[in-house]
Amino acid sequence: MELRKSYFADQRKDDLHEIGQPRPRSDSPGHVTGKTTYFADRNFPGMLHLKMVRSPHHHARIRSIDTSEAEKHPGVVKVLTAKDVPHNVYTILILIQIGPEDETVLADGKVRWKGEAVVAVLAETERAAQEAAAKVKVDYEVLPAVFDMEEALKPDAPIVNEYHGRNYYLYDSGECRKVRFGDVEAGFATADHVLEQTYQSSPIEHAPTETTGCIVAPEGNDRFTCYTNTQAMFFTLDNASIILQMPGNKLHFVGGTVGGGFGGKVDVIVEPIAILGAKLTGRPVCFVYSREEEMQISSPRAAEKVVIKDGVMNDGRIVARKVTGYTDAGAYSRHSPYGAQKGAGHYPGPYTIPNVWIDTYCVYTNRTPSSAMRGFGVTIGDFALEVQMDKLARLIGMDPLEFRFINAYRDGDMKAHRQPTEGAALIECMQEASRAANWPVAEKFMTMSSYAKGA
Amino acid sequence: MAKVPVQFTLNGAEKAEFIDSGTTLLHALRDKIGDTSPKGGCHQGTCGACTVIIDGELRLSCLTLAETCNGAAVTTTSGLSEGGVLHSLQRAFLDAFATQCGFCTPGMIMAAKVLLDHTPNPSREDVVEALSGNICRCTGYEPIIQAVLTAARSNSQNAV
Ligand code: FES
Numbered sequence: 262m263e264l265r266k267s268y269f270a271d272q273r274k275d276d277l278h279e280i281g282q283p284r285p286r287s288d289s290p291g292h293v294t295g296k297t298t299y300f301a302d303r304n305f306p307g308m309l310h311l312k313m314v315r316s317p318h319h320h321a322r323i324r325s326i327d328t329s330e331a332e333k334h335p336g337v338v339k340v341l342t343a344k345d346v347p348h349n350v351y352t353i354l355i356l357i358q359i360g361p362e363d364e365t366v367l368a369d370g371k372v373r374w375k376g377e378a379v380v381a382v383l384a385e386t387e388r389a390a391q392e393a394a395a396k397v398k399v400d401y402e403v404l405p406a407v408f409d410m411e412e413a414l415k416p417d418a419p420i421v422n423e424y425h426g427r428n429y430y431l432y433d434s435g436e437c438r439k440v441r442f443g444d445v446e447a448g449f450a451t452a453d454h455v456l457e458q459t460y461q462s463s464p465i466e467h468a469p470t471e472t473t474g475c476i477v478a479p480e481g482n483d484r485f486t487c488y489t490n491t492q493a494m495f496f497t498l499d500n501a502s503i504i505l506q507m508p509g510n511k512l513h514f515v516g517g518t519v520g521g522g523f524g525g526k527v528d529v530i531v532e533p534i535a536i537l538g539a540k541l542t543g544r545p546v547c548f549v550y551s552r553e554e555e556m557q558i559s560s561p562r563a564a565e566k567v568v569i570k571d572g573v574m575n576d577g578r579i580v581a582r583k584v585t586g587y588t589d590a591g592a593y594s595r596h597s598p599y600g601a602q603k604g605a606g607h608y609p610g611p612y613t614i615p616n617v618w619i620d621t622y623c624v625y626t627n628r629t630p631s632s633a634m635r636g637f638g639v640t641i642g643d644f645a646l647e648v649q650m651d652k653l654a655r656l657i658g659m660d661p662l663e664f665r666f667i668n669a670y671r672d673g674d675m676k677a678h679r680q681p682t683e684g685a686a687l688i689e690c691m692q693e694a695s696r697a698a699n700w701p702v703a704e705k706f707m708t709m710s711s712y713a714k715g716a
Numbered sequence: 717m718a719k720v721p722v723q724f725t726l727n728g729a730e731k732a733e734f735i736d737s738g739t740t741l742l743h744a745l746r747d748k749i750g751d752t753s754p755k756g757g758c759h760q761g762t763c764g765a766c767t768v769i770i771d772g773e774l775r776l777s778c779l780t781l782a783e784t785c786n787g788a789a790v791t792t793t794s795g796l797s798e799g800g801v802l803h804s805l806q807r808a809f810l811d812a813f814a815t816q817c818g819f820c821t822p823g824m825i826m827a828a829k830v831l832l833d834h835t836p837n838p839s840r841e842d843v844v845e846a847l848s849g850n851i852c853r854c855t856g857y858e859p860i861i862q863a864v865l866t867a868a869r870s871n872s873q874n875a876v
């Protein structure tokens with residue numbers, strides 16, 4: 262790899278000891294020798310296995326739950342239902358004041374997506390737990406379900422989540438996150454061309470090679486050690502503390518190497534119920550997703566719908582951009598209100614556009630709750646935006662890379678969300694990309710700089 | 717449940733255990749014997765993280781009953797380095813950045829070892845074929861393929 266030192270030469274230092282120096286990775290020797298410890302590389306005597314009874318319906322009222330047969334199954338030590346969970350209704354982002362609490366640890370009276378956890382069974386072996394889980398009888402009254410964001414937003418749609426009372430997240434700004442900059446309608450009126458396109462994506466599963474899980478060991482002093490592959494250690498600790506109504510100093514979380522996460526291990530799902538199981542039985546508990554659960558139960562990247570309307574001039578300047586983004590949270594919030602909010606800030610793209618109007622909605626449907634995944638809230642948007650950029654360039658008969666040079670943000674430009682651009686390097690990246698891809702652009706673009714225009 | 721005895725060598729050392737009939741070799745190795753280098757990514761024969769070598773052949777330990785391994789020679793990645801010196805495959809994986817989270821790595825190395833044991837100078841296609849049962853979700857396969865080819869080259873150089 263070559264480091265081009267000509268860029269930002271006045272800002273660089275070459276006499277640094279660490280920065281710019283290659284270092285061997287400290288974890289690789291453990292990986293290649295099989296010595297790296299993952300959460301499951303532990304075994305405690307007397308360890309119990311936890312298996313979930315899950316909803317077979319997308320939306321249903323629970324009339325009754327009968328665990329008596331399961332409790333009698335050989336090897337079963339404990340069966341947990343909603344009433345055993347001290348603070349059963351929670352939401353992960355309550356820690357940063359993004360409420361209301363809208364999700365149950367174990368379903369209470371209702372299920373809102375197919376696969377939702379209803380009853381937890383703890384047994385001496387995985388097999389006994391699985392067999393006993395199959396003996397739990399849940400009587401459901403199936404309710405109408407909604408799977409499509411547009412359908413969910415219609416006034417007569419079934420309400421997915423009563424804690425919200427409506428099928429979208431209510432921000433302090435109202436039914437959506439809003440960005441308003443300049444006068445977008447005036448921009449469209451002056452544009453040579455206006456192009457409106459809709460982009461849609463399906464949920465995407467992270468499919469880490471190691472499935473989500475944890476092992477909890479009760480210590481002698483009323484404390485619990487939780488070995489977990491969470492990607493969000495303190496979020497998980499604090500949420501577990503709320504759910505279990507247990508002071509944080511009773512909980513010792515041990516993380517470590519995660520066998521692939523990609524954002525799929527930031528929800529707080531397995532740990533609280535495993536700790537509860539360990540507390541109520543006094544025994545170590547292992548709760549690890551099967552491959553099927555990892556694929557079907559763990560939160561995927563949200564399905565998104567992005568409607569982009571751009572006004573563009575024949576000389577290549579984008580003069581107005583209006584975006585409406587929809588994020589399918591599934592049945593519960595998890596990280597999606599935040600994802601949709603990120604989208605609002607991101608949709609103008611790395612481009613300087615004088616007139617911008619953005620609305621992003623976080624919508625509830627009876628689908629698997631979605632959550633974090635590599636750049637959630639912005640990645641699908643970036644796909645949509647860059648496809649849109651290509652279409653705009655084609656519309657005005659301009660080279661797509663030159664079109665991006667014309668609109669690229671540069672230091673000092675005001676972004677639509679009122680944050681001045683600082684430290685931009687987009688021009689320089691595109692110059693390098695032009696060389697690397699052998700995609701020549703006009704000389705004037707190769708001599709541009711991200712430094713403040715005209716400076 | 718009645719226990720059954722199993723006895724085999726693991727990386728050259730004698731092992732004997734009483735296990736529940738029906739226990740997979742993966743569970744026996746990890747939970748009974750304490751060799752956690754084979755990983756369980758699916759327990760259904762689809763990911764390759766549990767790959768081990770039994771009597772020179774590539775096997776998925778999650779689909780192998782431990783009681784069928786009586787008298788066998790079982791090799792895992794934890795037994796590859798000798799006297800603290802990394803095996804050429806381990807060295808190549810390390811140098812080529814062919815491991816990221818590392819969860820697939822022990823299985824990958826096992827699959828690669830069986831390939832090189834049978835085919836010391838593999839083509840790129842041979843390597844792709846040999847690793848086709850092993851899923852990596854992190855690194856991308858290219859560095860892994862390169863690592864195996866590099867190990868093959870360094871083996872043949874050392875042989876002359
Ligand atoms: S655990 Fe054996 S193939 Fe996945």
Ligand code: FES
Nearest residue numbers: 816817852853854
């Ligand atoms: S390095 Fe993570 S699965 Fe291969």
